[in-house]
Amino acid sequence: MSTTFINGRKICPFGGNYEEKLCPISLYSKLTKLEIKCRFEHAGCNQILSYESLDQHEQTCDYQSTSCKGCRKIFLKKAIDQHEQSCASIEMLCDICNSNYKQSKIVKHFGECVRNQLVEIHTQSTKTDNVIEDLRLTDEVLQYKIHDFDYELKECRKNVLNSTQFQRIEREIHGMKNAINQIQDKQNRITQTQLEIQILNSQMKRLEMFVQKLLFVSLFLLVFTILLCVMLGNYDTYNGLKRTFKMTFNGILSSLTENV
Ligand SMILES: [Zn+2]
Ligand SMILES: [Zn+2]
Ligand SMILES: [Zn+2]
Structure with a gap:
């Protein structure tokens, strides 16, 4: 069993x-x-x-035995599919509008459904057209405003450039630039002169040292000649040389004190 x-x-x-x-x-x-x-x-x-x-x-x-989902009549299982395919009472779900309709009304529902969809599309399309027209108008207004602003900006720029105050300021700036250039030129010349003075100073020092050496050498020579005169008994020359020695010595002293 x-x-x-x-x-x-x-x-x-x-x-x-x-x-x-x-x-x-x-x-x-x-x-x-x-x-x-x-x-x-x-x-x-x-x-x-x-x-x-x-x-x-x-x-x-x-x-x-099994019953039809639409009309609930009883059929053999092998015949139910064929019956349900043509049974007017079977409920169908529309893919487009998502609502139910009887299988017998398929042509009517499809016609209505498509018509409703077309009306909806037409409504949406009209709304979109209105929005596009609004945007176009707004764009036109903005273009006009931009044009006006541009013109005003150009006028303002022209006014500023033409104003006497602006021109006076420009002249003053030009004058200041010239003055600055002149000052820079003078500074350059001062620097140049300072360099030249430094070179002259160093040359001066070398010259002084040379003169001092020369004086010492001549002093040495005088002392040597005086000693020679004393040894040979030539007192006239001795006295003359003694005076020259004094003068030379005084000269060296004065040059040294000047340097100090
Ligand atoms: Zn049925
Ligand atoms: Zn069986
Ligand atoms: Zn539908």
Whole structure:
């Protein structure tokens, strides 16, 4: 026997206590030898099945009864698809407007639906046209304003350039630039002169040292000549040379004191 339960629950169809037990092997081997007619035989099914395949066949048997989703009339399972394809009461879902309609009204609904969509598109298109026209007008106004601003800006610039104050300031700036250039020229000349003075100073020092050396050498020569005169007894020359020595010595002294 197949293990069919009431509404999928494991209870005894006759109200007895239900207890599930493994089928004894001796009994099971007898069951597998049975050949059983489908329970929809009365509706035309002539299948004869084994104990094991009976359950699955009866669940899918084409001769079992089933009701139409639209008109609720009862049909054989094998005929239900064909019926439902043409049943006027079947509800359909429209992909365009997302609403339900009866299968028999498909042409009418499609016509209305398309017409509604076209009206909606037309409304949206008109709105878009209005927005575009608004934008175009705004753009035109802005262009005029930009043109006006541009003109005003040019006028302002012209006024500034022509104003006497601006021209006076420009002249003053020019004068200041010239004065700055002159000052820079003078500074350059001062630097140049300072350099020349430094060179002259160093030349001066070298010259003075040379003169001092020369005086010392002549002094030495005078002393030598005086000593020579004393040794030779030439007193006239000695006295003359003595005077020259004094003058030369005084000259050296004065040059040294000047340097100090
Ligand atoms: Zn069957
Ligand atoms: Zn139907
Ligand atoms: Zn629709």
